[in-house]
Amino acid sequence: MERVDMTSVISEISVSLDGYIAGPNxxxxxxxxxxxxxxxxxxxxxxxxxxxHGLEGGTQSPDVEMFDETWKNIGATVMGKRMFDLGEKxxxxxxxxxxxxxxxxxxxxxxxxxxxxxxxNFITSGVAAAVEQAKSAAADKNVAVAGGANVIxxxxxxxxxxxxxxxxxxxxxxxxxRLFDPESVPRMELEMSKVIxxxxxxxxxxxxxx
Amino acid sequence: MERVDMTSVISEISVSLDGYIAGPNxxxxxxxxxxxxxxxxxxxxxxxxxxxHGLEGGTQSPDVEMFDETWKNIGATVMGKRMFDLGEKxxxxxxxxxxxxxxxxxxxxxxxxxxxxxxxNFITSGVAAAVEQAKSAAADKNVAVAGGANVIxxxxxxxxxxxxxxxxxxxxxxxxxRLFDPESVPRMELEMSKVIxxxxxxxxxxxxxx
Numbered sequence: 454m455e456r457v458d459m460t461s462v463i464s465e466i467s468v469s470l471d472g473y474i475a476g477p478n479x480x481x482x483x484x485x486x487x488x489x490x491x492x493x494x495x496x497x498x499x500x501x502x503x504x505x506h507g508l509e510g511g512t513q514s515p516d517v518e519m520f521d522e523t524w525k526n527i528g529a530t531v532m533g534k535r536m537f538d539l540g541e542k543x544x545x546x547x548x549x550x551x552x553x554x555x556x557x558x559x560x561x562x563x564x565x566x567x568x569x570x571x572x573x574n575f576i577t578s579g580v581a582a583a584v585e586q587a588k589s590a591a592a593d594k595n596v597a598v599a600g601g602a603n604v605i606x607x608x609x610x611x612x613x614x615x616x617x618x619x620x621x622x623x624x625x626x627x628x629x630x631r632l633f634d635p636e637s638v639p640r641m642e643l644e645m646s647k648v649i650x651x652x653x654x655x656x657x658x659x660x661x662x663x
Numbered sequence: 664m665e666r667v668d669m670t671s672v673i674s675e676i677s678v679s680l681d682g683y684i685a686g687p688n689x690x691x692x693x694x695x696x697x698x699x700x701x702x703x704x705x706x707x708x709x710x711x712x713x714x715x716h717g718l719e720g721g722t723q724s725p726d727v728e729m730f731d732e733t734w735k736n737i738g739a740t741v742m743g744k745r746m747f748d749l750g751e752k753x754x755x756x757x758x759x760x761x762x763x764x765x766x767x768x769x770x771x772x773x774x775x776x777x778x779x780x781x782x783x784n785f786i787t788s789g790v791a792a793a794v795e796q797a798k799s800a801a802a803d804k805n806v807a808v809a810g811g812a813n814v815i816x817x818x819x820x821x822x823x824x825x826x827x828x829x830x831x832x833x834x835x836x837x838x839x840x841r842l843f844d845p846e847s848v849p850r851m852e853l854e855m856s857k858v859i860x861x862x863x864x865x866x867x868x869x870x871x872x873x
Contacts, residue, residue: 470829470853470869471843472682488850609835619680621831623855623869625819627848633681638837640698643680645833648865650858657865659680659833 460588464598465618467492473629495654528594529587533604534558553590555583580607606637621655670798674808675828677702683839705864738804739797743814744768763800765793790817816847828868
């Protein structure tokens with residue numbers, strides 16, 4: 454009997470109007486690049502995000518509802534090796550994931566268990582395998598593809614993503630790290646399923662047919 | 664006494680979600696590139712656009728209202744030389760502009776008068792001069808910057824634009840001609856003034872502070 458697949462693989466990312474996810478001259482010590490933190494101002498102000506990261510206050514808005522709806526039912530996360538390397542130290546001993554995380558890497562490495570339910574699993578057999586394992590771990594919950602851009606591009610190209618949400622911030626960077634590098638994805642139609650605007654950011658949600 | 668400037672300089676353009684305004688391998692004989700016509704499907708279906716181009720039928724939608732509101736009060740148009748060269752023949756003896764058009768070019772050339780009120784004026788002193796002359800010609804109406812991408816980039820960089828509307832079409836091209844080439848515009852904050860969604864396209868309108 455065929456298993457009915459109820460797990461959605463979803464991703465969301467903030468971009469400038471000209472398509473950048475980090476400002477110019479980003480590097481491992483400076484991952485957002487010059488002025489790149491501008492893209493995340495809207496998020497850091499949200500009470501739901503603050504609560505998840507142990508901070509008080511913040512504002513509620515239509516953003517919050519969408520953010521919560523999309524993200525409250527995540528059971529596992531997939532990310533690239535660079536994102537893990539950049540995050541490992543700042544995330545500390547109790548990362549805010551509180552779920553299994555599958556890191557796409559070339560380095561064979563034992564799983565790393567942190568306090569609060571976060572385990573980093575290192576997957577050397579490619580992004581499709583990492584998504585598959587994340588789906589199993591998520592059980593009836595959804596899988597989040599956290600980034601970076603390269604992993605999101607790979608998931609789009611292989612049609613591993615079911616849903617992509619783009620948060621468009623009204624700023625032009627002029628230069629930086631792009632969400633979509635040339636030829637990083639094949640030509641592909643998406644279905645625009647939701648458009649939500651709130652002060653300072655527009656949220657566009659897309660469904661990807663298998 | 665200082666003149667109060669009531670003329671707005673506005674532009675609008677359709678882009679793929681990954682930021683392309685034409686598909687791959689575009690050239691002068693094939694200006695939309697491979698599959699680039701996809702970006703304009705939503706527009707060609709609109710009854711207001713069809714009416715303006717002498718066609719019957721079409722659909723009405725929230726698109727129409729926004730489109731009409733923005734474009735019904737245009738008194739002059741600015742465009743680049745490539746756009747003029749590509750359009751001159753298909754636009755025919757009675758182009759649908761019905762207003763003065765100012766073409767930014769290096770070629771000194773006499774004005775070209777067409778039937779129905781369209782005159783092409785060739786401006787060799789740069790994009791700012793072209794916008795200035797268009798503003799004078801438009802009197803109390805607005806000026807449209809029709810494109811291409813290069814002229815829009817120049818107008819943004821020089822803060823000649825007051826309003827930019829981006830129509831985001833839910834397709835990934837993967838490659839093609841970009842709206843925003845790297846380093847084509849300086850870092851710049853915009854004000855997101857309107858977000859309208861309709862089936863198959865999201866309209867994001869931005870105001871640019873002087």
